[in-house]
Amino acid sequence: MTSSTKRGIKLxxxxxxxxxxxxxxxxxxxxxxxxLSVGNIVAMLRSISVLGILGFGMAIVVIGRGIDLSLVALMAVPTALVMTLAQVGFSVPEAMILGLLFAAAIGLLNGIFVAYAEIPALFVTLATGLGLAGLGQVGILQADMVPWPHELDSLLWLGGVDIAGMPSSIVILVVVAVCAWLFLNRTKIGLFIYAIGDNPMGARTSGMPVRPIIVLQYVLAALIAVLAGFVMASSNGLMDTRIYNLSLIYDVILVVVLGGVGLSGGRGGVFSVVVGTLLVGTIINGMTILNLTLDxxxxLKGVVLLVAIALDSVLNPRNEETAQQGDI
Structure with missing residues (x-):
């Protein structure tokens, strides 16, 4: 058998x-x-768009050998904050800038703790996600459910309109996918992220600015999460900050890991997130039609996630020589 034939059958x-x-x-x-009804396909596309956008943010972090459990809180609270500020009289640019700065600050905090304090990302992002959700529910927001204000109707194109019969959120998903691909594959920083995820000690030895790039990963993930929040809020007409208490973050992890983004870092990419989103979104939609209870x-999703993580550990074994957080 020739090598070309072998390559042709490789899965x-x-x-x-x-x-x-x-x-x-x-x-x-x-x-x-x-x-296959039009209504169901449109509903599935809307849910897939949010899941996929969050997946791209998570992938940027996971490729760099991290994880961000605060993404759903970052999606909900800063978005709801912008909507609240617009309702009380802030202009759209002012509300947007404050909301994005708030999200970027949380991402910066995540990155600093992970890169410089060398605290495992799992614990850092779990703590910031819980703290952010609590701050939103008892502090900076007036209610758990924030309705879409008419002052932000100029942003409805993010997810609240249809383009040629297709939800605009799908167009945003495609744009984010293209931008993420260009960033990861056509920029020096993107290639550095792969190198850091593959071998952080080697990346540091070669002179790469490892710690600042790790911080940048979490800031970018936070900003992408806010975009997903606006897509969801403009589509649904409100932002329910209680979504943090649901299983969405596990769906995002399932999308990333199932699609082939290795938890050991340095593996996978945009196509991984796309195929993972399509599969997970279809399964969730099918279970909803079957009227399966949330429990x-x-x-079922937990079992699939466990299998995906086990498969990832086999296909992408972690190099213990470079696995320690202190190496970076």
Missing amino acids: DQQKIVLLLFIVIFTGFSVLLPGF VQNL
Whole structure:
């Protein structure tokens, strides 16, 4: 057998997940009444867009050998803050700048603790996510559910309108995907992120600014999360900050890991997030049509996530010589 033939039949995790998506989507189309209806497809596309945008933010961090459990809080609270500020008289530019600065500050805090204090990202982002959610619910916001203010109607194009029959949120998802691909594959910083994730000690030895780049990863993830928040809020007509208490963050991790972004760092990319989003979004939609309870859905997603993490550990084994956070 020639090498070209071997290459032709080789299946990596991304191709396997893409095939699974095609099989499951086809099966749901045949077996589930209403799955292919226009209303259901539009609803699925809207939910997939938010999930995918958050997935791109998470992927930037995970490729650099981190994780960000505060993304959903960063999506909800700064977005709700902007909406609240617009309601009480701030201009749109003023409210947007304050909200983005607030989110960037949380991302900066995450990055500094991870890169300079060398605290594991899991604990840092869990703590900031909990703190941010609490601050939103009992501090800076007037209510858990913040309605979309008419003062921000100029931003409805982010997710609240249709373009040629397609939700505008899908267009935003495509734009974010293209920008993320260009950043990770066509910029020096993006290539540095891959190098840091693959071998942080080697990256540091070669002269890369490892710590500032790690901080940048978390700031970018925070800003992407705010964009996802505006897509969700403009689509739904409100922002429910209690979403932090749901399982969305685990869905985001499932998208990233299932798609092939290795938790050991330095692996995967935009296509990984795309195929992971398609598969996870389709499964969630199918379970909703089947009227499975939330507890059953979470159980099934938990099993899938566990299998995905186990598969990741086999396909992308962590190099223990460079696994210690203190190496960077």
